[in-house]
C-alpha cells in the first residue's frame with residue numbers, strides 16, 4: 001500500500017464517523033481509536049479483522065466513499081438478493097438503473113448498486129478530489145443529474161457545473177470564488193445530494209414540492225469556482241504544480257495558506273470582474289496591495305483569470321433570472337450595486353433574510369466593486385446576491401456546517417422559483 005495522505009485519512013475517518021464507528025478527532029492521523037474503528041468496519045463487512053488499511057479494506061472503504069458498486073448479474077440473482085448482499089434499498093437500485101426490468105435481470109449485465117450512505121461528507125474539509133468523487137458518485141446514483149466542466153483552472157483542474165431541473169426559469173449558484181471559503185462548496189454539494197434524493201422519490205423539502213421545482217426551474221451550480229485555491233488552503237503546496245515558489249513569496253514566506261482567497265496566480269477572483277474594475281484598481285494600492293497575493297489583488301485586466309472568465313462565459317450563455325454567489329462569513333446578504341439592481345432585488349433579498357435569519361448588507365463603494373454579483377447586476381440588471389454564510393474567522397471550521405445548511409436550504413430552494 002502506498003503511503004496514504006493526511007487528507008485521505010481524514011476522509012476515511014469522516015466516513016467511519018458517519019457510519020457510526022468513530023467518534024473522535026478527525027485529524028488525519030491513524031491512532032488507536034481509528035484502528036478500533038477500522039476493526040469494527042472490517043467486522044461488519046466480513047473482512048479480516050486487522051485494524052489496518054489493507055488492500056481489501058481500503059477498496060471496501062472506497063466503495064462507500066464513492067457511494068456505489070457495480071454488480072454483474074449472476075444466474076439466479078434477484079433484486080432482493082442484491083439489495084441484501086449490499087445492505088441497500090431497492091428504490092436506490094431502481095433509480096440508478098432506469099432501464100432495468102426488475103423481473104427479468106439479464107445475466108452478465110452489470111448494474112449500479114448504490115450503497116445506503118450519504119455521499120457528500122459534512123465533517124471534513126472539502127477538497128477538490130472529494131468533490132470529483134462526489135460528482136461521479138451522485139451522477140451514478142441519480143442518472144438524471146447532468147454535469148460538465150465549464151473550463152480549466154490555472155493548474156489544470158476542472159471547473160464543474162452541475163445542472164438540476166429542467167424548467168425555463170434559469171438560475172445560477174456558485175461557491176468558493178474565495179479559496180478559504182470552501183465550506184460554501186460543501187453547502188452546494190450537500191444541497192445537490194438532498195435535492196436529488198428527494199426528487200427521485202417525488203418528495204418535498206420544507207413544504208417545497210421538488211418535482212414541481214424540477215419542472216419549473218433549471219439550476220446551474222458551480223460549487224468550486226477556485227479549485228486550485230481550495231487545494232492550496234486545505235493541503236498546502238502538495239498537489240499544486242504552478243507557481244510553487246512564488247506562492248510562498250506572495251504568502252509572505254509562509255506555507256500556511258489559511259488566509260488565502262485568490263487563485264494560484266495570486267488574483268482575487270471576486271475583484272476580477274468587469275464592474276467598476278478600473279475604479280477598484282485605483283483603490284487597491286490604498287489597501288496596500290501592489291501585486292499578486294493572498295487577497296484583494298484584482299489582476300491585470302477584468303476576467304484575466306480562467307476561473308472568472310469561465311464563470312462570466314457561463315453566465316452570458318444563460319438567460320438567467322437571478323444568481324447567488326456564496327461566500328463566508330458574516331451571515332449577511334449583499335444585494336445592490338450602485339443602485340443599478342431592479343426594484344425586486346430588495347424584496348427578494350428581504351425574503352431571503354427572513355428565511356435564513358441573516359441580515360441585509362449595506363456595502364460602501366469600496367466593498368462592492370469588480371465582484372461577480374456586481375458584474376451580474378451591471379450587465380444584466382437582474383437580481384444578484386452575495387451571501388456570506390457562517391460566523392467567525394475563515395476558513396470556518398466544518399463544525400459550522402449543519403448551522404449553515406439549516407440557514408440556507410430554503411434560500412437554495414426558493415431562489416429557483418421566486
Ligand SMILES: [Zn+2]
Nearest residue numbers: 178181327328
Ligand atoms: Zn468571499
